[in-house]
Structure formats: structure tokens, C-alpha cells
Amino acid sequence: MHILKIQGFDMRTGLTEDLIARVLGAAPKYTLAELEAKFPPRALPDGAMVTRFAPSPTGFMHIGNLYGALIDYKLASQSGGVFMLRIEDTDTKREVSGAVDVVKRAMSDFGLKYNNDEKYGPYYQSQRKDIYHSVAAELLRTGRAYPCFLTANDLEKIRAEQTAAGFGTGVYGEFARDRDITSDEIIRHLDNGEVPTIRLYSTGDPGKRIFCKDAVRGSIGFPESNEDLVLIKSNDGLPTYHFAHLVDDHFMRTTHVVRGEEWLPSLPMHYQLFRMMEWTPPVYIHTATLDKIDAETGKQRKMSKRKDPECNVAFFLQEGWPVESVMEYLGNILASGYEEAKLKGAVKNFWEYEMKPKKIPMSGALFDMKKLEWWAKEYIGAMTVSDLVKSVVTWANEYGDEKQKMQVANQDYLTAVLAIERDNPRRIRKDFITWKQTLGIEEFFFDELFVPNTEYKYNADVLRAFLETFDIADDKDTWWNKIVAIAEKFGVKNGDVAMDLRVALSGRTNTPDLYSIMQVMGKDRVIKRIKAVL
RNA sequence: GGUCCCAUCGUCUAGCGGUUAGGACAUCGGAUUCUCAUUCCGGUAACACGGGUUCGAUUCCCGUUGGGACUGCCA
Numbered sequence: 066m067h068i069l070k071i072q073g074f075d076m077r078t079g080l081t082e083d084l085i086a087r088v089l090g091a092a093p094k095y096t097l098a099e100l101e102a103k104f105p106p107r108a109l110p111d112g113a114m115v116t117r118f119a120p121s122p123t124g125f126m127h128i129g130n131l132y133g134a135l136i137d138y139k140l141a142s143q144s145g146g147v148f149m150l151r152i153e154d155t156d157t158k159r160e161v162s163g164a165v166d167v168v169k170r171a172m173s174d175f176g177l178k179y180n181n182d183e184k185y186g187p188y189y190q191s192q193r194k195d196i197y198h199s200v201a202a203e204l205l206r207t208g209r210a211y212p213c214f215l216t217a218n219d220l221e222k223i224r225a226e227q228t229a230a231g232f233g234t235g236v237y238g239e240f241a242r243d244r245d246i247t248s249d250e251i252i253r254h255l256d257n258g259e260v261p262t263i264r265l266y267s268t269g270d271p272g273k274r275i276f277c278k279d280a281v282r283g284s285i286g287f288p289e290s291n292e293d294l295v296l297i298k299s300n301d302g303l304p305t306y307h308f309a310h311l312v313d314d315h316f317m318r319t320t321h322v323v324r325g326e327e328w329l330p331s332l333p334m335h336y337q338l339f340r341m342m343e344w345t346p347p348v349y350i351h352t353a354t355l356d357k358i359d360a361e362t363g364k365q366r367k368m369s370k371r372k373d374p375e376c377n378v379a380f381f382l383q384e385g386w387p388v389e390s391v392m393e394y395l396g397n398i399l400a401s402g403y404e405e406a407k408l409k410g411a412v413k414n415f416w417e418y419e420m421k422p423k424k425i426p427m428s429g430a431l432f433d434m435k436k437l438e439w440w441a442k443e444y445i446g447a448m449t450v451s452d453l454v455k456s457v458v459t460w461a462n463e464y465g466d467e468k469q470k471m472q473v474a475n476q477d478y479l480t481a482v483l484a485i486e487r488d489n490p491r492r493i494r495k496d497f498i499t500w501k502q503t504l505g506i507e508e509f510f511f512d513e514l515f516v517p518n519t520e521y522k523y524n525a526d527v528l529r530a531f532l533e534t535f536d537i538a539d540d541k542d543t544w545w546n547k548i549v550a551i552a553e554k555f556g557v558k559n560g561d562v563a564m565d566l567r568v569a570l571s572g573r574t575n576t577p578d579l580y581s582i583m584q585v586m587g588k589d590r591v592i593k594r595i596k597a598v599l
Numbered sequence: 600g601g602u603c604c605c606a607u608c609g610u611c612u613a614g615c616g617g618u619u620a621g622g623a624c625a626u627c628g629g630a631u632u633c634u635c636a637u638u639c640c641g642g643u644a645a646c647a648c649g650g651g652u653u654c655g656a657u658u659c660c661c662g663u664u665g666g667g668a669c670u671g672c673c674a
Contacts, residue, residue: 121674156673217672224671233601234670262672279604287603298672306674330603330669353605354667397623401612404623426612428605429667436611436624446637486637496636548633563633575635 077208077245077266084248085205087255088212088263090302093202094195104185104316113146115320118172118179119313121153122164126171126378128368128432129325129355132395136323136352138177139396139420149317150179152189155303171378175388176416185317190309197304200312200342201263201297209341210296212261213243214254237267241293263297269337277332280321280350281425287333294334307331311338319347321422326351350422352399353429368432375434385460385500389414390440396420397440398430442495445503450484453497457483460500469504472511478585482510485581494577509571510586515594518572523598524565527555531566532595537588541580569598 086092107115116137120130141148152165172179181188204210224234269289276284296308314322329351339346355368368376381391393415397403400420412418454476461473473479486494497503508514530551552559567576570591576582583591
């Protein structure tokens with residue numbers, strides 16, 4: 066084994082082209098220079114950020130994914146940059162069919178438009194093998210990576226040994242058996258039919274510290290990583306996350322990498338990778354995770370797929386939450402000044418608000434449904450009646466059940482129903498939270514869904530008296546004066562008369578304005594429902 | 600075990616050495632209203648703890664505690 070001294074480090078000698086081709090399964094398609102030319106730096110104005118949302122297609126879009134994607138999108142769009150969608154489908158074992166559609170659908174539903182310029186594609190990592198292998202070949206050629214023939218069994222043994230001895234686990238230093246493997250040995254393994262992984266020949270020294278930058282946390286010091294991490298997996302020849310991140314974010318010319326804080330511990334490795342290639346690392350932004358308040362215990366805990374349906378973004382669509390308010394809620398978490406700006410009228414919506422990367426919170430935020438409800442109420446409260454109707458109808462037709470579809474079939478009637486208490490902008494009802502719940506509140510307007518209240522003790526005399534003088538053409542004052550007169554005649558409160566009518570008409574003790582309800586229901590329906598309880 | 604991150608009302612946060620520690624949601628009380636909702640007024644409520652540095656710490660440093668992440672041929 067020849068050891069070369071390069072920059073003070075012991076380096077491996079590189080592999081020959083023939084051997085590289087055998088190790089990788091094929092000769093590399095590109096040289097580094099060719100890749101640089103194929104994916105040139107982007108011609109973008111100063112300050113333009115290039116970001117990407119890079120989910121692995123699990124068939125499930127987590128609210129945390131949406132949160133991260135929103136940051137990516139905002140950063141790119143407000144700076145005149147580019148926002149990409151890259152599918153990290155390097156784990157063939159976990160592949161789920163249709164999973165990419167789930168992601169794309171969510172992106173489009175929540176208004177996150179991405180711009181995947183073909184020039185920098187493909188955007189599926191599974192289709193970028195040539196690129197990864199070409200970079201890996203270069204590393205193999207220069208002794209900065211090596212083929213490793215350790216089997217799963219070997220790895221398990223090493224780990225057990227390390228655990229027993231109290232060492233950190235991993236393939237590093239003396240535990241990296243094949244670190245200094247010779248060409249002859251490689252050939253022997255290859256002839257034996259073994260397929261290697263490609264590992265980094267790490268020159269990191271844990272005794273030294275490396276300082277990495279995070280845009281919100283500042284400089285963070287770590288011990289250098291001496292882990293010979295896997296670059297290319299043996300089972301499918303695809304890269305690991307680390308290597309794909311290095312290669313893709315360099316050649317896609319990503320300027321800002323937004324990812325969950327679970328990536329913080331691998332930051333030094335990524336720094337070392339970029340440094341080794343003499344590439345400029347992107348600006349990193351590690352976001353805190355979204356937790357939630359447990360409804361039963363009132364305690365804080367992480368969002369879980371099993372316990373929290375709302376951790377799946379599809380939940381918000383199915384339940385008919387206004388997507389804009391979900392984005393406003395999320396947006397206000399990542400840019401806390403937004404709420405105040407909106408309340409002051411400085412901006413109309415989150416898309417207009419300029420967020421500051423440095424202000425992204427670094428401590429975990431709790432998902433607060435109550436606050437989301439408030440955003441939703443505010444949002445719906447500010448809608449015009451026709452927009453409200455449109456949203457409700459669209460939702461019902463896509464996600465609604467038969468009852469809900471029936472409710473939106475007659476749009477004139479629905480419009481009249483939803484227009485109640487919306488004429489005065491200062492006093493708009495704010496009990497609508499979701500499209501689904503909105504239709505639920507209004508069920509009593511529909512004869513097919515109306516449930517008469519048989520528990521309530523109606524004052525039949527009062528109701529009869531009302532029927533005698535009832536005229537649908539009365540204006541509101543006339544109508545009310547009649548009610549006052551009836552109350553006086555029977556010695557009850559005005560409110561009691563109103564309540565008898567309210568329950569007879571709606572089956573409920575709480576409704577919006579009674580006069581409006583009667584106007585919308587129409588003469589016949591009013592008379593019929595009152596008579597029904599007499 | 601090792602490494603790293605985090606810590607202001609119940610929740611999300613503002614604050615960047617001197618503030619009556621501000622706002623929003625929630626909550627409580629009052630006013631208005633035919634109920635509910637709305638709207639308007641008002642209240643309760645926080646700097647995790649211990650050391651420093653300083654004339655002065657919520658703010659800077661160290662430690663403790665608590666919470667979290669990572670320690671895979673998963674991302």
C-alpha cells in the first residue's frame with residue numbers, strides 16, 4: 066500500500082480507471098469539469114436565493130415538511146431566486162408508489178409553486194446516478210474515497226465491539242478495516258462477486274474542532290468527524306443522503322439549505338465534504354421541530370403520526386381548513402412579526418410579508434389548534450360572500466359526503482344562507498372555522514337535514530300568536546315590534562318569544578340573527594316548521 | 600455513554616445591559632345584543648435555577664436542571 070502525503074494528511078493512492086469502473090459497475094460518464102460546465106452557476110441577481118424542498122417520498126406529507134417548504138418558498142420568492150422540488154428517492158427499500166403525487170398535490174394545494182429548470186435536473190435522485198458516480202469516481206481516483214467490503218454482519222460485530230468497549234459506534238480509524246485496502250485485495254473481493262460500498266476516506270481528526278455556520282444559530286463548534294461515511298450504497302448503487310446533498314446542492318447551485326434540526330449533528334461531516342471538494346457550502350438553516358399540546362394531558366409532546374391526524378397535511382384539506390390560514394399560522398411561527406404587520410394592515414397576507422432568515426425560531430414551536438382556529442376565523446371573516454360560497458362548494462364537491470354535496474347543490478340558497486350577518490364588515494360572524502364545519506352549522510336550513518327539537522318546551526300560545534301576525538314582507542323593525550307585542554300580551558320576555566321561534570325553526574338554541582333566518586328560509590318553510598311543533 | 604441544539608405569561612413570541620418586561624391566542628370579568636357569535640372595555644398570567652462579569656442583568660460568560668436531536672449501506 067502506497068501512502069502519499071498530501072497537505073499533511075496520509076492519503077490513499079487512487080484507483081486506476083479500470084478498477085474504478087469495476088468498483089462502480091461502469092465507467093464514470095462525466096469528469097468533474099464536465100459536470101461544472103453542464104451545471105454552471107446560475108445567472109441570478111445579487112442576493113437571489115436558490116432553495117429546495119427535498120422530501121423523501123414516504124406517501125405522507127408531514128406538517129413539518131410543509132413548514133420547511135414554506136421557508137424555502139418564501140426565501141426564494143422574496144429574493145427573486147429559485148425554489149426547487151427535489152425528490153430524495155434514494156432509499157429503494159422504503160419506496161411507496163404514488164408518494165410523489167402526494168407531495169406534488171400538497172405543494173399545489175398550499176400554493177407552493179416550484180420551478181424545476183430542466184437544465185439543472187433531473188430532480189429525482191434515483192435518476193442522477195451518473196452524476197453521483199462521476200463524483201465518486203473522482204474521489205476514488207484521488208484516494209479520497211475507497212471501496213469497502215464490510216458486510217452487514219461485519220458492521221454489526223464492529224458495533225457490538227465498540228459498544229462493549231465504550232467507544233462511539235461507526236466505521237472510523239482502526240475500525241475501518243478496508244480503509245487502506247490495496248488494489249489486489251479489491252480485485253480479489255470483486256472476483257469473489259462482492260459489491261462494495263464507497264466510503265469516504267476521512268481525514269478528520271476528532272481532536273480538532275471544526276466550526277460550522279448556521280444562519281440562525283451562528284457558529285457551532287464540533288469535533289471533526291473521522292467517520293468513513295458511506296457515499297454510495299452497495300445494494301442499489303445510490304448515494305446516501307450526505308453524498309447526495311453534497312453533489313446535488315452543489316450542482317443545482319443551491320444557496321440556502323433549509324432542513325430540520327435533526328441534521329445539525331451531521332453538519333461537520335457536510336462541511337468536511339464541501340471543503341474536501343473545494344466547493345462553497347450553502348448557507349444552512351436548521352429549523353426546530355413542530356410539537357403539539359396534548360389535548361388530554363395539556364402537556365407538550367412531539368407530533369405523532371398515530372395520535373395527531375393534523376400532523377398529516379392532507380388532514381387540513383380533508384377537513385376543509387382554509388389553506389391560506391394554515392399558511393398564515395405556519396408563516397407567523399417562522400416570521401413572528403407577520404401577525405403584527407397584518408393586524409396593522411401593513412400587509413394583506415403572508416406572501417406579501419418579507420421574512421428575515423435570522424428570525425426563524427430555533428426553539429421548538431408547539432402546534433396550537435386554537436391559534437390556527439383564530440387565523441381561520443379571521444380569514445373567513447374577511448372573505449366576500451361569493452368567495453366563501455366558492456370555497457365551500459369546491460371543498461364539498463371534492464371532499465364532502467352526500468349530505469354536504471346536497472347542501473351545495475343549490476348555490477342560490479347556499480349563498481343566502483352564508484350571507485347572513487355578513488353585511489356589516491364591523492360585525493361579521495366569526496363562527497366559521499372550516500368549510501366542513503361551516504356546512505355543519507348550517508344544516509338546519511336544509512329540510513333534508515333539519516332535526517326538529519322535541520326536547521324543548523315550546524310556548525304554543527306564543528307560537529300561534531306569531532303565526533297569526535307573521536308576514537314575510539315585514540321589515541326588521543316591524544317584525545320585531547310584533548314579537549315585543551306578543552311578549553307583552555303573554556307576559557314573557559322578548560327573548561323568550563325569540564327563543565321559541567329560534568328552536569322551532571332551527572332545532573337549536575343558538576343561531577345567527579333570527580330575522581335573517583326567516584328571510585332566507587322563506588314564508589312556507591317558516592310556517593311549516595312552526596306548525597310542526599304545535 | 601459521547602456529541603450537539605434549545606430554555607420569557609398556559610401557547611406563539613417582542614426584547615438584543617438600565618423597560619411599569621410589550622403584543623397575539625387562550626382564559627377570566629364587564630358592556631352591547633332576541634340566543635350564539637361579533638364588537639368594545641378591563642383583569643389574571645412569564646424572564647427555569649445557581650454562580651460570575653458589570654454601577655446595573657431577561658439580555659454577556661460558566662455551571663446545574665429540564666426538554667430535544669444525532670450516534671444506520673433511513674432520510
